[in-house]
Amino acid sequence: MSRSTDMTGRVSPESPERESSAMSALVLEAPGVVRERRIPVAPPSSGNCLIRISRIGLCGTDLGFYDGSSNYLHDGLKSFPFVFGHEWCGRIVETGSGVVGFDVGQRVSGHNFRPCGNCPACGRGDLRYCPGRSEIGVLGQAQGAAADYLEAPADTLVRIPDSLGDDVAALLEPASAALHAVRRLAVTGADRVAVLGAGTLGVVAAQLCRALGARVDVFDPQPEPRELAAELGFPVSVPENAEADRYSAVIEASGSVAAARSAPVLCAPGARMAQLGTPHHSVDGFPVADLVIKNVTMHAVLSGIGCWEELITFVESGLVRLDPLVDSAFSRSEVGAAFQRLASSGRRRPKILIRMS
Incomplete structure (x- = not known):
């Protein structure tokens, strides 16, 4: 079946990229318990893109959720169940109305802050300081990236050049x-x-x-x-x-x-x-x-918002190498083993990845 688009340029729901209103996601249900579940997926809203996730990276924050030690859990800032994942890369499969500068098929990653848009900090453009913000897979209710698809505002995204592979692209967030x-x-x-x-x-x-x-x-x-x-x-x-x-x-x-x-x-x-x-x-x-x-x-230091384009320049030039940081990559069916490897001591290389597609 060939891809079709509506008049806004958005890929139609019957396209092969997203054929149903549900998707598969890795849901962290309790400490040490991750299950693959079907959850809803919808066309992206205005200003947003729908991204097919290729890789996610795991870090100490994810491990704190997995083993139950996270301060986010203890302080009531996050609660089970939820879709984890905040280091990611993927490919745009649909764009909502009003999206400028991004097209279907482009590889992207992006920052994870979802500000309220209404507070004085948001009015100043100081997204880090929004008291009502969510952070996907970490803070609040925003869905994480450990799923078939992630909906993200276009203004949070950065294009990934062809010279950078998916494993490297998933490390741009940290x-x-x-x-x-x-x-x-x-x-x-x-x-x-x-x-x-x-x-x-x-x-x-x-x-x-x-x-x-x-x-x-x-x-x-x-x-x-x-x-x-x-x-x-x-x-x-x-x-x-x-x-x-x-x-x-x-x-x-x-x-x-x-x-x-x-x-x-x-x-x-x-x-x-x-x-x-x-x-x-x-x-x-x-x-x-x-x-x-x-x-x-x-x-x-909180987050790297505003630093992505410059970072990609450093990585493309070879002055910053991210590939030596990768210890291993697991399939989504091996998520338990991925967390066990993340928790293990004696790793020379720090990053664990999950191949989502």
């Missing part, structure tokens, strides 16, 4: 947050940068800083992440070997309590610091006095 951190610190070739944590965020941040000419040292307590950072050409060591008062820029990218405590200590007088990782608990013993005495500027 990588964009690392670029946000680097830009907040205004890293230049004059900087000496310490990156704490050699997971996804840390390794991407380190590559970005190096691409900007900075000298970069990477620290991680585990040997396997250190091996990955060394493979990518960085000086690596354990955190205990990091020198105090040495670095003009420090990026805490692990979210560990120990790393958060040590980051201010590594800052030289007048340094800038970015808290890119998210600790899951309060950080007792955080050395505020070090920040004050050394006049450190500290940035807390």
Whole structure:
């Protein structure tokens, strides 16, 4: 059957891309329980695109939902059951009326914030600060990407060039947050940068800083992440070997309590610091006095909205490599094994992917 479109350019429901009003989705129903369920799917509303999902990436946030440890669950910001997944890529199969700049067949990814559109923050265009926002697969009721299809506003999307494969495209969401951190610190070739944590965020941040000419040292307590950072050409060591008062820029990218405590200590007088990782608990013993005495500027980093196009330029040029971050990819029928692999220790490469199509 050939594809047909209506007068708005939207693919008609009878097209082979979406033949019914229901789709298959991976629903997280309770800690450790994921089932494939049929849920509704409809043509995209005005300004939105319907995307056939190809890959999703799993991260620590997803693992916190899977094992029940997530603060989002404990604080009542998310509840079972829900479709998880917030790192994704796919291909547009339908466009709603008013969509400009995107066409059926294009590969896309995009950020996951769904602001209310009515508050003062939204009026200023400060989407990160919308108090009523949802984040797909994470916060609020917005459906996650672990499904056949995802409906997304066109203004949240970015086109994926043919030079980037689906596995790499699914990693752009976390990588964009690392670029946000680097830009907040205004890293230049004059900087000496310490990156704490050699997971996804840390390794991407380190590559970005190096691409900007900075000298970069990477620290991680585990040997396997250190091996990955060394493979990518960085000086690596354990955190205990990091020198105090040495670095003009420090990026805490692990979210560990120990790393958060040590980051201010590594800052030289007048340094800038970015808290890119998210600790899951309060950080007792955080050395505020070090920040004050050394006049450190500290940035807390949320999301990579606004950084995607620049990030893709870095990745296309080869200055940032995302493919070495992928440990393994599982089919959607192997979702339990994917989470088990995500939870396992001793992985040299941090990212687990699920092939949705």
